[in-house]
Amino acid sequence: MQVRKLPSVPIALLPIAVLVIMALVSITVWDIGMHIPLMSAVAVAVIVGRFLGYTWQDLEHSLVQGVSRALPAVFILFLIGTIIGTWIEGGLIPTIIYSGLTAISPAVFLPLACLVPAVVSLVLGTSLTTIATVGIAFMAIGEGMGFPPALVAGAVISGAFFGDKLSPLSDTTNLAAAMGGVKLFDHIRHMLWDTIPALAISAILYAFIGSSISGNSGTDTSQLEQLLSGLDSQFVIHPLLLLVPIAAIGLMLLRVPAILTLLMISLLGAATAFAVQGSTITDIMQSMSAGFVSETGVEFLDGLLSRGGIESMLATIALVIIATALGGILEETGAFKVLVGSMISRIKRPSSMVAGSLGAGFTVAFASGEQYVSILLPARAFVEPYQKMGLDPVNLTRAAEAVGTVGINLVPWSVPAVFAAGVFGLAPAEFIPFIFFAILVPLINLIYAYTGFTIKRTAPVEDKTFVNA
DSSP: OOOOOOOOHHHHHHHHHHHHHHHHHIIIIIOOOSHHHHHHHHHHHHHHHHHTTOOHHHHHHHHHHHHHTTHHHHHHHHHHHHHHHHHHHTTHHHHHHHHHHHHOOHHHHHHHHHHHHHHHHHHHOOHHHHIIIIIHHHHHHHHHHTOOHHHHHHHHHHHHHHHHHHOTTOHHHHHHHHHHTOOHHHHHHHHHHHHHHHHHHHHHHHHHHHHHHHHHHOOOHHHHHHHHHHHHHHSOOOGGGGHHHHHHHHHHHTTOOHHHHHHHHHHHHHHHHHHTSOOOHHHHHHHHHTOOOOOSSOHHHHHHHSOOSGGGGHHHHHHHHHHHHHHHHHHHTTHHHHHHHHHHHTOOSHHHHHHHHHHHHHHHHHHHOOHHHHHHHHHHHHHHHHHHTTBOHHHHHHHHHIIIIIGGGGSTTSHHHHHHHHHHTOOHHHHGGGOHHHHHHHHHHHHHHHHOTTOOBOOOOTTOOOOOO
């Protein structure tokens, strides 16, 4: 029987180093996206696994196990593709765009592009659906007002992940609380200390930048009129159509299972397209499959509205599958265990413990690109070390979400970043610098760690020992 060895820290880092180097070259030189860098990292991880004594069957099993974790997300992405198609075909997103263009002042647009998705995602408990619906509308409104698309995307993503982090309906919020063994609303209350300041500062920054842009460029009324005319020419625009998004929110509040809810939301869009827009069954099926094709005659509007469908999600799904396969291999071969364990073994102070859990979260996020893994592994590894240092587990669950839910958006090949890139038609590197919320939340947690502010203490548990994962 072949003996399996744990990797040393340099060996454990090798697949991650290959991923980062290949990603930089891919983005700056080859311009081919993240599929090849991730596949390269998988290949290196497999070679490392063989070197450590794992059989091909072991590695194949770990790869499949990793991918299996992504299957619920894959089905959700398929359904979001159909939602985008049917909500454009049904005139729902065009109606939101039309309402925004006529009601929102350019001076307040950017902070609203952050705050409105924040409210929607807080109610829905999901960032991806918020980005795919309200986000597309704000992108069109912003383009019509002359705002850079990457800046608008950053504002929308900031708001969308506010709700994903704080909503009691969010899967990541519930996962983090469960992994730390804390009550859900204790976890949420403790997160208010980093989430609210981060959103407030983000909104202020967007307001400042937005006022500078709108003040310098002014509003091109002819372009706005062209956009409104283009929407009017292709869609039936009516305020009553806004009842459909309200109904979608109602489904979420009823706690209907996510996949069933998204299916019903997609069908609501299809029914609206058939009953209000006069679309044929063929038109609707094509929008659900290949995406909606806009023919307003306004070039940039057609480019923004010609999207959606299951096919548009395939590249994103491929990245999700490859990234989770890599995470599965790194977990099976003990790479995550070694890396996180090496951090824990060097920690001597409570402040460093919180900072270390943030660092561990980013390490896993860069290696896996997946929210669940980035929350689950560090949270599971740091529970007992936190207790031994007299740190309440709510500090750990807050740090886990700071990185696993929000900070992961700063990783260009992560599932959230790749998804947003696919929806908005931008490269992750374009909008990541403008996701102020994702930058501020981990930073605020780091400041709290070293100042002790909001760090909740308990009596140290001396009879516990450190665990690695």
